[in-house]
Amino acid sequence: NAGVTQTPKFQVLKTGQSMTLQCAQDMNHNSMYWYRQDPGMGLRLIYYSASEGTTDKGEVPNGYNVSRLNKREFSLRLESAAPSQTSVYFCASSEALLGDSQPQHFGDGTRLSIL
Amino acid sequence: AQSVSQHNHHVILSEAASLELGCNYSYGGTVNLFWYVQYPGQHLQLLLKYFSGDPLVKGIKGFEAEFIKSKFSFNLRKPSVQWSDTAEYFCAVRGNYQLIWGAGTKLIIKP
Numbered sequence: 001n002a003g004v005t006q007t008p009k010f011q012v013l014k015t016g017q018s019m020t021l022q023c024a025q026d027m028n029h030n031s032m033y034w035y036r037q038d039p040g041m042g043l044r045l046i047y048y049s050a051s052e053g054t055t056d057k058g059e060v061p062n063g064y065n066v067s068r069l070n071k072r073e074f075s076l077r078l079e080s081a082a083p084s085q086t087s088v089y090f091c092a093s094s095e096a097l098l099g100d101s102q103p104q105h106f107g108d109g110t111r112l113s114i115l
Numbered sequence: 116a117q118s119v120s121q122h123n124h125h126v127i128l129s130e131a132a133s134l135e136l137g138c139n140y141s142y143g144g145t146v147n148l149f150w151y152v153q154y155p156g157q158h159l160q161l162l163l164k165y166f167s168g169d170p171l172v173k174g175i176k177g178f179e180a181e182f183i184k185s186k187f188s189f190n191l192r193k194p195s196v197q198w199s200d201t202a203e204y205f206c207a208v209r210g211n212y213q214l215i216w217g218a219g220t221k222l223i224i225k226p
Contacts, residue, residue: 040124042205042216058213097212103149104214106159
């Protein structure tokens, strides 16, 4: 019952460094999402992938890129990390894009600190 | 603009007290509403959802929520809380292609 698996769980970066957050789901879901969670602001959508081969910008895409590698995997890349990207990042998946009102399944999150 | 407002950022209750967490939304389309919970150290998980039909929705662990269309509200309730209900609770409404999230309410239950 792995569900949605994110790696790493914790990471500290220096300003300007790059890194990729990995996400994989084993529920055969079509849609996947990347969120960031900041205190007092709830979750904000960074990018989403409605289905394999497609990606679209969410609410806060600047400074990030994504890759939907296959149906299972959806990675998030920070090319040049900035302190404003210090946050907790969540990956989620759902059977279909939210137009079908599907609930989302979440990973455990990645705590990322940019110094 | 689409938005979700959770009135209380922090709530502290004693065990056996009754709980009501407020959620108001602003969205012009078909309304689908969710409450998610995040227990300490765990991932977000679905507590309950409203799509249509009976506006009183029952979820897991004794939680329920009532959709009041005239008030644009979807408040979460539990008659008697337990220490294990300590968590952060998020209300969300389905938007065009994403969930629109409230800022969350941290609930602390004193034993």
